[in-house]
Amino acid sequence: xxxxxKAPGRSRPAEPFALVERVGSRGLVLTxxxxxxxxxxxxxxxxxxxxxxxxxxxxxxxxxxxxAREALxxxxxxxERWSPAVSVDADRPQHEGLFLDVTGAAHLWGGEAEMLAxxxxxxxxxxxxxxxxxxxxxxxxWALARFTAHQDPIAPPGQEKAALAGLPVExxxxxxxxxxxxxxxxxxxxxxxxxxxxxGLARRFRGPxxxxxxxxxxxxxxxxxxxxxxxxxxxxxxxxQVFFDPIIVGEGAAERAADLTRDLCAQLERDGMGARKVVxxxxxxxxxxxxxxxxxxxxxRKPDHLxxxxxxxxxxxxxxxxxxxxxxxxxxVAQPLAAVQADSEAGPAAADAAARAALVDRLVARLGDxxxxxxxxxxxxxxxxxxxxxxALAAAPVPSAKRGGVSQERPLLLLNPPEPIEALADLPxxxxxxxxxxRVARRVARSSGPERLSPEWWRPAARSDRPARTRDYxxxxxxxxxxxxxxxxxxxxxxxxxxxxxxxxxxxxG
Amino acid sequence: xxxxRHVKPASQMSARTxxxxxxxxxxxxxxxxxPVPGLEEAVVRGGPGASAGLGFHLARLTASPRPEGxxxxxxxxxxxxxxxxxxxxxxxxxxxxxxIDPERWLFVRVEKEAQALWALEExxxxxxxxxxxxxxxxxxxxxxxxxxxxARDSGATVALLKTKEExxxxxxxxxxxxxxxxxxxxxxxxxxxxxxxxxRAELTRRRDGPTGAWNxxxxxxxxxxxxxxxxxxxxxxxxxxxxxxx
Numbered sequence: 101x102x103x104x105x106k107a108p109g110r111s112r113p114a115e116p117f118a119l120v121e122r123v124g125s126r127g128l129v130l131t132x133x134x135x136x137x138x139x140x141x142x143x144x145x146x147x148x149x150x151x152x153x154x155x156x157x158x159x160x161x162x163x164x165x166x167x168a169r170e171a172l173x174x175x176x177x178x179x180e181r182w183s184p185a186v187s188v189d190a191d192r193p194q195h196e197g198l199f200l201d202v203t204g205a206a207h208l209w210g211g212e213a214e215m216l217a218x219x220x221x222x223x224x225x226x227x228x229x230x231x232x233x234x235x236x237x238x239x240x241x242w243a244l245a246r247f248t249a250h251q252d253p254i255a256p257p258g259q260e261k262a263a264l265a266g267l268p269v270e271x272x273x274x275x276x277x278x279x280x281x282x283x284x285x286x287x288x289x290x291x292x293x294x295x296x297x298x299x300g301l302a303r304r305f306r307g308p309x310x311x312x313x314x315x316x317x318x319x320x321x322x323x324x325x326x327x328x329x330x331x332x333x334x335x336x337x338x339x340x341q342v343f344f345d346p347i348i349v350g351e352g353a354a355e356r357a358a359d360l361t362r363d364l365c366a367q368l369e370r371d372g373m374g375a376r377k378v379v380x381x382x383x384x385x386x387x388x389x390x391x392x393x394x395x396x397x398x399x400x401r402k403p404d405h406l407x408x409x410x411x412x413x414x415x416x417x418x419x420x421x422x423x424x425x426x427x428x429x430x431x432x433v434a435q436p437l438a439a440v441q442a443d444s445e446a447g448p449a450a451a452d453a454a455a456r457a458a459l460v461d462r463l464v465a466r467l468g469d470x471x472x473x474x475x476x477x478x479x480x481x482x483x484x485x486x487x488x489x490x491x492a493l494a495a496a497p498v499p500s501a502k503r504g505g506v507s508q509e510r511p512l513l514l515l516n517p518p519e520p521i522e523a524l525a526d527l528p529x530x531x532x533x534x535x536x537x538x539r540v541a542r543r544v545a546r547s548s549g550p551e552r553l554s555p556e557w558w559r560p561a562a563r564s565d566r567p568a569r570t571r572d573y574x575x576x577x578x579x580x581x582x583x584x585x586x587x588x589x590x591x592x593x594x595x596x597x598x599x600x601x602x603x604x605x606x607x608x609x610g
Numbered sequence: 611x612x613x614x615r616h617v618k619p620a621s622q623m624s625a626r627t628x629x630x631x632x633x634x635x636x637x638x639x640x641x642x643x644x645p646v647p648g649l650e651e652a653v654v655r656g657g658p659g660a661s662a663g664l665g666f667h668l669a670r671l672t673a674s675p676r677p678e679g680x681x682x683x684x685x686x687x688x689x690x691x692x693x694x695x696x697x698x699x700x701x702x703x704x705x706x707x708x709x710i711d712p713e714r715w716l717f718v719r720v721e722k723e724a725q726a727l728w729a730l731e732e733x734x735x736x737x738x739x740x741x742x743x744x745x746x747x748x749x750x751x752x753x754x755x756x757x758x759x760x761a762r763d764s765g766a767t768v769a770l771l772k773t774k775e776e777x778x779x780x781x782x783x784x785x786x787x788x789x790x791x792x793x794x795x796x797x798x799x800x801x802x803x804x805x806x807x808x809x810r811a812e813l814t815r816r817r818d819g820p821t822g823a824w825n826x827x828x829x830x831x832x833x834x835x836x837x838x839x840x841x842x843x844x845x846x847x848x849x850x851x852x853x854x855x856x
Contacts, residue, residue, distance in 0.1 A: 449681055452738060456684060456716075459736035463718055463729060471719045475702035475712050487701055489717060512661045512705060513698035545793060548803030577804035581791035582658030607698060608658050610665020610708065610807050610828075 116140055116155050119163035120148050131163045131193065134229070144194045172196055175228065176331040177389045180381065181342075181426050182219060184334035189242075192273065197245070199238050199328050216252045222425075226387025236260055238328060239320030243271030243290070260321055265291030272316040278309040293317055335379070337371075338430035339363035346385050346423025353382060353427060354415040358407055360429040365403045374399025374437030378406055382424035390424070392417040394465050397493040398457035399435040405458060412465040460492045469493060481553045483606060484516055508551055509575070511585040511607030518604035521586060528592045531574045535586065537605050542578040549574035550588075569595055575609065583609035641837055642811055642824045643785070644674040645741075645767040649758040652787040653772050660697045662791040663771045664743065665708060665828070666809050671741045671767070672709030673834045683766070684739040686716040688726045693745040694719065709833050714740075727753050730768055734760035742768040754781035786815035792825055795838075806830065808838060 116139075119132030128148035130137075140155045151158055169190055176186045176198050185201040202215065209215035216234050223230045233244035235255035240263065244253040247267040255263035264271065267290050269282050282305075287293060293301065293313070302310045318324040339360040347353050357380055368374060376399050381391040394409045418424075463472045473489035480486045523532035531547035555561075555568030562568075569590040576584045585608070590601035654663030671685070687700055702712035716739070720726045723746050730744045734757065742761070749757075749770060761768040770783075792810050797803035805827075812823040825838045 452681065452683060455736045456738040459733060459738050460716075462732055462736075467718065467720060467725065467729065473717045473719075475715050475717070477702065477712055483701075487703060489699075492716060509707060510701050510703040511698075512665055512701060512707075514701045514704070515698040546796070546802055546804040548797065548800060575804060577794060579793065580658075581662075581793040581808065583791065583794070583804055583807065584658070607701070607704075608661040610661050610668070610704070 116142065116158045118142065118148075118151060118158055118160045120160045121163040121165070130160075132168075168196070172198070173331060174388055177381070178226075178383055178387050180332070180389070181340070181383045181428065182215070184338065184430075185328070185330040186332075187328040187330050195246070195273075197242070199241070201328060201330070202234070212254055213252065216254060220252060223387065225385060228387050235263065237320055237322040238326050239273065239316065240264055240322070242273060243267050243320060247271045261294070264320060265289065265294065269293070269313075272313065272320055274312060274316060275309070278305075278312050281305055281309050282313065290317070290320075333432070335430035335432045336434055337364055337367045337373070337375070338428055339367065340426065340428045342426045343424070346425045347382075347427070348420055348423040350415055350418060350420065353418055353420060353424065354411075356427050357410065357415075357429055358403075360427060361406050361410070362403045364429050364431060365401045365406065368401035368431060368434065368437075372436060372438070373431070373434045374401045375406065375431035375434050377431070377433035378410070379428075379430050379432045380410065380418070381428045381430070382418050382420065383426040383428070384421045384424050386422055388421070390417075390419045390421070393432065394461070395469060395493055396457075397460040397464070398454075399437040400458075400461075401437060405461070409461055409465040412462055464491075464493055480556065482556060483510065483514060483553075485556075487514075509609070511583075512610040514607040515605060518587070518606040521603050521605045523586065523588075523603035529572075532576065532586065532603065535576070535603065535605075537584070542582070542584075544576045545579050546577040547574055553587075566599075569599075569601075573606070585609065640822075641835065642670075642813065642822070642826070643816070643819065645670050646784060646818070647762045647765045647767060648784040649754055649761055649782055650767060650769045650785040650787065651772060651781065651783040652769055652789050653775055654789050655773070658791050659789070660771065660773065662807075662809050663787075663789040664700070665807055666787075666789045666811060666826075667741065667743060667769050667771075668705055668708040668710050669807075669826075669828050669835055682711065682714055682740065684716045684733075685710055685714045686718060686730075686733045686739045686742040688718045688720060688729045688733070688742065688744045688746075690720055690723060690726060690745060707830065708828065723748060727757070730757060731760050734764050734766055734768060737764040737766075739764070739766050742766060744768065744770050746770045747772050747774060749781055751780050751782065754783060758782045758784070783815070784817045785813060788812040788814055795827070 114136060116137035117134045118130045118137050120128045121131040123129045126147060130142060130144060130146050130148060130151055133142055133144060137155065137158065140158075142151050142154060142158070148160065151160075172188055172190055176188050179186045179198055179200055183200040183202045183205055187199045187201075189195075189197045189199055206212045206215045209218050212234055216232055220230070220232050223232070231245045233241045233248065233253045233255075235241040235244055236257055237260060240255050240260040243264055244255060244267070247270070253263070268288060269290055269292075270279055271290055274282075282288070285304075296304075298314055298317075302314045304310065305313060315324065319326045341356060341360055343356070347356065361378075364375070364378075376396050377393060378396070379391060379393040381389050383389055392413055394406070394413050396409070400406065460472055469491050472492040474492050476488050476490045478486055478488060519537065521535050521537045523535040525532045531549055532544055534541060534543045536542070550572035551574075553571045553573065555570065571587040571589055572591075573585060573587040576586060578584070585606050586603060587606055588601050588603050590599060592601055652663045652667065654660050668685070700715075700717070702710075702715050705715070706712065716733070718729045718733075720729055726744050726746050727749065730742050730746075733739050733742045757768050788811075790810050792808035794805040794808045797805045806829065808825065808827045810823065810825050813821045815821065826835045827838050829836050
């Protein structure tokens with residue numbers, strides 16, 4: 101089943117209003133109209149000058165396609181209250197809309213007609229001018245929503261052919277060229293195409309238009325499937341509740357969400373799954389959604405844990421606006437989770453791993469994904485590249501015997517980026533005898549090195565005009581016991597003759 | 611040439627039970643007290659001081675005796691962003707020297723000190739860490755008491771590393787250290803090279819025994835902190851005297 105809704109923008113219906121856009125050499129062209137403007141005989145694609153001649157009191161405004169697209173996307177998120185799979189259909193100017201895959205969902209609203217009525221009513225309440233239709237294929241619903249006169253058309257299952265017969269061929273989502281071509285043969289209604297053998301149809305209209313007609317007809321009649329790309333991946337587990345009166349207080353929403361979370365956990369428990377990502381979505385009465393999500397390091401279906409994370413993240417993130425009339429808690433990512441026994445038979449190590457996962461979840465919920473990490477060792481000699489930080493939410497790394505590849509001593513603290521120092525060495529290629537770091541002069545008491553690290557030639561240099569140079573690392577100790585890791589970048593006279601070798605402070609030992 | 615002897619942390623028993631002073635603790639003959647669950651503070655000087663304080667705490671964690679059957683828990687490090695920019699990031703490879711496996715690390719980066727205190731408390735309450743290190747300058751009496759209680763409940767040590775002496779105010783810390791790097795002895799195989807890390811650790815305040823000051827050297831092979839006499843490099847420190855065990 102597909103429900104289709106059209107959202108041409110918001111305006112007061114009383115006065116004629118149009119959006120204008122500069123299109124190539126044609127100058128300003130109308131790209132959006134309200135009903136009042138349409139009633140005056142204005143049409144989409146008309147030049148602005150012509151329109152003003154017909155309707156001098158036309159109010160126009162520059163079109164903002166980016167904003168319109170964004171608004172449609174937000175509306176798609178809001179429409180997830182009817183179906184988890186909502187896709188935006190914005191490829192055809194003047195015919196933007198949404199597809200809702202409502203397979204198996206209609207009974208929740210008490211039937212298809214009731215569902216469609218609910219959809220239209222809420223869109224109207226949210227001040228969205230829209231037409232809705234329901235049919236067995238996206239193509240049929242598309243045509244019904246645009247070209248039927250009566251409200252809320254529904255094509256009964258398997259009756260698409262009859263429902264579409266009287267509609268104009270434009271309903272097949274054809275290009276202008278194809279419509280003109282069909283018109284030349286007197287084929288104006290979709291029903292006119294039925295008696296023509298399909299092979300003949302494609303052959304008669306040579307070229308891409310012929311194929312387009314056949315393919316779109318097949319799609320509309322359900323002979324060929326049509327894949328829709330949902331705006332967000334449909335969540336397998338969702339708990340949803342509609343409120344008779346909109347909720348405008350944050351605490352009220354939090355309380356309801358807590359109930360829904362318990363419901364969600366029960367669903368997960370039944371299927372032996374655990375949530376890795378939980379999304380809270382509030383559906384506002386003004387046709388927008390509000391919400392936030394939490395990510396988990398290990399799948400969980402413990403209501404207390406999830407609720408604590410949600411609280412940590414903050415219910416105040418729900419921007420209720422004029423109120424929300426529905427709330428949804430869904431597990432956007434779920435993974436199998438074996439049933440765990442309550443007692444600690446698994447041993448302290450397992451209990452510890454569970455505690456660790458729960459801790460990481462809480463820290464991430466409050467501080468963000470990037471703030472919590474664990475070191476990851478890479479096979480590289482270059483110190484700053486040899487070790488990175490990965491999110492602690494990622495699966496724990498498998499300890500590898502090979503890991504590291506560096507047996508030399510490394511400092512405890514690594515400065516990133518290295519800081520330039522002034523160093524004085526007894527020999528050009530030797531260790532420094534004294535150096536100045538952060539405006540403090542230090543005399544070197546002991547030194548060891550060099551440890552020579554060649555640049556990794558298989559990696560492109562950060563700046564193509566400055567190839568990476570060899571680094572000679574020294575461990576220095578000053579008279580007070582500070583132990584430093586410095587390096588000289590470049591070899592005297594042997595490498596990159598134009599640039600003098602430079603000294604850098606890269607780290608401090610414990 | 612192995613002139614140093616490992617000194618058993620003097621107050622293992624008394625520190626855990628919290629009873630009575632340790633004989634010889636103040637004389638510098640016994641080693642520094644082993645870490646106890648609870649809050650500790652350490653004042654470190656800028657530049658090399660920060661990594662000295664860090665190394666000292668990691669070394670103590672590895673050197674301290676652990677109960678039978680205990681497994682390694684996390685070592686958490688909570689740093690404000692400004693601290694990392696100023697002093698650098700911790701290299702897990704560098705910490706391996708002090709016996710800390712890279713898998714044990716949990717790095718938490720925060721923006722404000724209040725977040726750091728919250729994160730430290732969460733880490734302790736989760737009971738998943740052996741040691742939580744926080745680069746926090748200011749802590750109130752109430753906050754320090756909360757941290758101390760959370761740490762004792764989970765059997766972990768939480769250490770706040772401060773860079774300013776004046777930042778140490780009223781707090782519930784069980785121990786208060788002042789840690790600074792010491793010149794190392796010559797390397798065993800190369801007399802011109804720096805040897806094993808040495809620190810001077812002064813215990814300026816202690817709730818469960820007398821204070822003291824120690825010169826310590828990290829021993830890679832035994833994974834222990836050895837006691838060295840006097841100031842290293844002054845002739846005595848060349849070999850470090852044999853010291854009596856506490």
